[in-house]
Amino acid sequence: MKEVRLLGSDTSGFKLGALNGENNKDYKWSEVKDVEIVTDGLVITTDGQDIFINKQWSGWHKLLKEVPVGYKSFNNEFVSHYFSQMKGCEICGLKAVVKDECLNCCAEVWGEEVQKSYDSKEEYLREEQLMWFEPEENEYPDINNRPDDGFESWTGWKPVITDEDIRSYSYD
Numbered sequence: 001m002k003e004v005r006l007l008g009s010d011t012s013g014f015k016l017g018a019l020n021g022e023n024n025k026d027y028k029w030s031e032v033k034d035v036e037i038v039t040d041g042l043v044i045t046t047d048g049q050d051i052f053i054n055k056q057w058s059g060w061h062k063l064l065k066e067v068p069v070g071y072k073s074f075n076n077e078f079v080s081h082y083f084s085q086m087k088g089c090e091i092c093g094l095k096a097v098v099k100d101e102c103l104n105c106c107a108e109v110w111g112e113e114v115q116k117s118y119d120s121k122e123e124y125l126r127e128e129q130l131m132w133f134e135p136e137e138n139e140y141p142d143i144n145n146r147p148d149d150g151f152e153s154w155t156g157w158k159p160v161i162t163d164e165d166i167r168s169y170s171y172d
Contacts, residue, residue, distance in 0.1 A: 009066050094153060130165065
């Protein structure tokens with residue numbers, strides 16, 4: 001089985017290859033023979049080739065949502081249920097929390113273990129949001145919860161930080 005990187009996906013297909021741009025290949029869903037969810041990701045079968053897509057890779061959840069109905073080994077109902085059970089993350093603002101961890105920003109949900117390290121929930125949220133939303137060099141702060149990587153925005157999200165907080169944090 002060939003292991004590659006997922007470079008992008010949409011409703012018409014997906015792109016696989018090396019991050020350096022070598023050996024990139026576009027696949028159309030019409031070329032795919034079957035898709036199967038396995039423990040660590042997806043196995044996509046094309047003409048005589050099984051391709052493994054690791055669930056730890058960026059874009060995996062987006063790809064999972066874009067697999068069309070009709071593949072014999074793919075359970076679309078399971079995928080719908082999986083995403084519908086996700087809770088909102090107080091750090092990044094996306095519906096991506098499963099088992100007390102956000103699959104988008106990797107933050108832990110406020111609970112007993114996290115409480116041992118912080119004086120308050122607000123202190124925890126502030127620190128995590130400052131790290132999550134810290135911009136790259138020469139970029140402006142952008143505190144948002146736009147859908148990303150297949151995760152929806154959580155309408156109940158309220159950031160506890162401001163752009164000014166991020167600018168001050170970035171210069172420390």
